[in-house]
Amino acid sequence: MRKFYTLLSREVSSYFYSPIAYIVLFFFLFVSGADFYFQISFMNQRPVQYSVQEAFFNSIFFWFAFVLIFPLITMRSFAEEFKLGTIEPLMTAPVRDWQVVLAKFFGAVIFYVVLWVPTLLYFAIFQYVTHQTAAGSFGAYWGSYLMLLLLGMFYISIGCFASVLTRNQIIAAVISFCAITLHFFSGLITFIVTEISSTMRQVLGYFSALEQMATLSRGEIDTRPIVLYVSLTMVMLGLTYQAFQTRKWKL
Amino acid sequence: MIKVENLTKKFAGQTAIRDLNFEVGQGEIMGFLGPNGAGKTTTMRILASFLPATSGRASIAGFDVFEQSLQARAHLGYMPENVPLYNDMRVSEYLNYRAALKSIPHRRVSERVGDVKELCGLREVENKLIRALSKGFRQRVGLADALLHEPDLLILDEPTIGLDPNQIRQVRELIKNLGRQHTILLSTHILPEVEMTCSRVIIINKGRIEACDTPENLLGRIRTAGGVTLEARVGADDAPTQLKKIAGVRDVSESEDDGWKILSLRVESGTDVRPEVFRLARDRNWEVRELTARRATLEDVFVEITHSDEAS
Numbered sequence: 001m002r003k004f005y006t007l008l009s010r011e012v013s014s015y016f017y018s019p020i021a022y023i024v025l026f027f028f029l030f031v032s033g034a035d036f037y038f039q040i041s042f043m044n045q046r047p048v049q050y051s052v053q054e055a056f057f058n059s060i061f062f063w064f065a066f067v068l069i070f071p072l073i074t075m076r077s078f079a080e081e082f083k084l085g086t087i088e089p090l091m092t093a094p095v096r097d098w099q100v101v102l103a104k105f106f107g108a109v110i111f112y113v114v115l116w117v118p119t120l121l122y123f124a125i126f127q128y129v130t131h132q133t134a135a136g137s138f139g140a141y142w143g144s145y146l147m148l149l150l151l152g153m154f155y156i157s158i159g160c161f162a163s164v165l166t167r168n169q170i171i172a173a174v175i176s177f178c179a180i181t182l183h184f185f186s187g188l189i190t191f192i193v194t195e196i197s198s199t200m201r202q203v204l205g206y207f208s209a210l211e212q213m214a215t216l217s218r219g220e221i222d223t224r225p226i227v228l229y230v231s232l233t234m235v236m237l238g239l240t241y242q243a244f245q246t247r248k249w250k251l
Numbered sequence: 252m253i254k255v256e257n258l259t260k261k262f263a264g265q266t267a268i269r270d271l272n273f274e275v276g277q278g279e280i281m282g283f284l285g286p287n288g289a290g291k292t293t294t295m296r297i298l299a300s301f302l303p304a305t306s307g308r309a310s311i312a313g314f315d316v317f318e319q320s321l322q323a324r325a326h327l328g329y330m331p332e333n334v335p336l337y338n339d340m341r342v343s344e345y346l347n348y349r350a351a352l353k354s355i356p357h358r359r360v361s362e363r364v365g366d367v368k369e370l371c372g373l374r375e376v377e378n379k380l381i382r383a384l385s386k387g388f389r390q391r392v393g394l395a396d397a398l399l400h401e402p403d404l405l406i407l408d409e410p411t412i413g414l415d416p417n418q419i420r421q422v423r424e425l426i427k428n429l430g431r432q433h434t435i436l437l438s439t440h441i442l443p444e445v446e447m448t449c450s451r452v453i454i455i456n457k458g459r460i461e462a463c464d465t466p467e468n469l470l471g472r473i474r475t476a477g478g479v480t481l482e483a484r485v486g487a488d489d490a491p492t493q494l495k496k497i498a499g500v501r502d503v504s505e506s507e508d509d510g511w512k513i514l515s516l517r518v519e520s521g522t523d524v525r526p527e528v529f530r531l532a533r534d535r536n537w538e539v540r541e542l543t544a545r546r547a548t549l550e551d552v553f554v555e556i557t558h559s560d561e562a563s
Contacts, residue, residue: 085335
C-alpha cells in the first residue's frame with residue numbers, strides 16, 4: 001500500500017510539475033466559465049423549464065471541452081516513461097505492474113477531480129448574486145458530479161490504455177481522442193438517424209452519455225450508468241494491465 | 252549471487268544472446284566486456300527482470316528473476332545505461348521517492364538518503380532539479396539510487412560512460428570500496444578500468460561468452476602476450492629482417508620519426524627478448540635511444556578475442 005501511495009503521489013505531483021496541467025486547467029475553466037455565462041444570459045431573456053445546473057451540464061459547448069481534456073490529461077502517463085526510458089528504473093524496483101497501472105489511473109482521476117472543483121464556485125457565485133438556488137435539488141449536484149466522475153473514469157481508462165500502446169504522446173492522444181469521441185457521439189445516433197424502431201432507440205439510449213447526463217443532472221440517481229461505467233472502466237484497466245505486461249512476453 | 256543457465260534471448264528473428272552460462276559469487280566484482288551490440292545490456296536487463304528471457308534460467312540470491320521477480324528485485328541495485336531519471340524532480344526528492352518504492356522503513360529513509368548522497372558526492376546538488384544536472388551528476392544520482400536499499404548485488408551498465416577522467420577515477424574508487432560489501436556486475440568499454448577493479452571478467456561477443464576468467468589468467472592465455480619497442484638509428488641495415496631472426500619474435504613493424512627508426516616487435520608470450528635485441532644492437536653498432544617492453548593489456552585480449560571471431 002505504501003508503494004502504491006508513493007507511486008500515486010509521484011503521478012499527481014508530476015501533473016503539477018508540467019505546464020500542460022496549467023494549460024488544461026486554464027482552457028477548461030475558460031470554456032466552462034464562458035458556457036456558464038452564456039447559459040445564464042440565455043435564461044435571463046426568457047423563462048425556461050430547466051435549472052441553471054441542468055443547462056450547464058447539457059450544453060454542446062460544455063461537451064466539446066469535455067471530450068478534449070482526456071487525451072491531454074492521459075497522453076503522457078505511460079508514453080512519456082517509455083520515451084524517456086524511466087520505465088526501466090521504475091520496473092526494476094520491487095513494484096508490481098498493477099500498482100503502476102492503478103497509480104497512473106488514479107493519478108489522472110485526481111487531477112481530473114481537481115479540474116472540476118472550481119466549477120462548484122460557479123453555482124455558489126450564482127446563488128450569492130441572484131439569491132436563488134442554481135439547481136432544482138441537492139440531488140442534482142450529486143447526480144451531475146457523479147456522472148462526470150463515472151464518465152471521466154471511463155475516458156481516463158481509455159486514455160491510459162492508448163498511452164500504454166505507444167511511446168509517442170501524440171499517437172496516444174490521437175488514439176484516445178478518436179475512441180472517446182466515437183463513444184461519446186454514438187449517443188447522438190438517435191438524433192441523426194431518425195428511422196429506427198423504438199426498441200432500438202431505447203437500447204441506444206442506455207449507452208448514450210448525453211441521455212444519462214440529462215437524467216442524472218435532474219437529480220434522478222439511476223444505478224444503471226453507475227454499473228455500466230464502473231464495469232467499462234474495469235475492462236479498460238484490465239486491458240491496460242495486459243498491454244503493459246506485453247513487454248514480459250516470451251517471444 | 253548470480254546464476255545464469257543456458258540463457259537465450261531472441262528479438263524478432265535475431266538472437267541477442269545465446270546459451271549464456273556463468274556464475275558470480277558473493278563479494279566478487281565481475282567485469283562484463285564486449286563490443287557494442289554484443290548483448291551486455293540485454294543480459295543485464297534480463298537479470299534486472301526488465302526483459303524476459305526466451306529460454307534458460309537466471310537467478311539472483313536464489314530467486315528466479317522471472318518467477319520470483321519481486322524478491323529478486325529487492326536484492327538488486329540496478330543502474331541502467333544512460334541513467335534515465337525524472338527530470339522534473341529534485342535530487343533529494345527523487346531519492347526519497349525511490350527509497351519509499353524500495354520499501355526502506357520510514358524511520359531509516361532520511362538516514363539512507365543522507366548516506367548515499369554523502370557517498371556519491373551529491374550534497375552540493377541535492378536541491379537542484381535533475382534536468383539541470385551535468386552528465387556526471389546524473390550518473391551519480393543513478394548510482395546513489397542503486398545503493399539506496401543496501402542491495403546484496405549491484406548491476407551497473409556502463410557506470411563511467413560520459414564522465415571526465417577525474418570523475419572516472421572517483422567512480423572507480425567508489426566501486427572498489429563498494430566491492431567490499433556488495434557483489435558487483437559491471438559492464439564497460441574502458442578496459443584499464445576493468446583491470447584495476449574487477450576480480451573476474453566475462454568477454455561476450457555476438458551473444459556468446461568468449462572468455463570468463465581473472466584478468467591475470469586472461470593475459471597469460473593470449474598468444475601475443477606483449478611486445479618490445481626499439482628506437483634506434485640503424486644506418487643502412489635492414490633491421491626488421493635481422494630482428495626477426497631472434498627466437499621468440501613473431502613480427503616486426505617499423506616506422507620513422509626524425510631519422511630514428513621505431514621498431515615494434517610482437518613476441519611470444521612468456522619470453523623476454525630484450526637482452527637479445529640489445530646484443531644485436533651492440534654488434535651492429537646501432538645507436539639506441541629506447542628499448543622497452545610493453546606489457547599485454549586486457550585491450551589486447553579483447554581485440555584478439557573479438558577479432559578472431561570476426562575473421563572466422
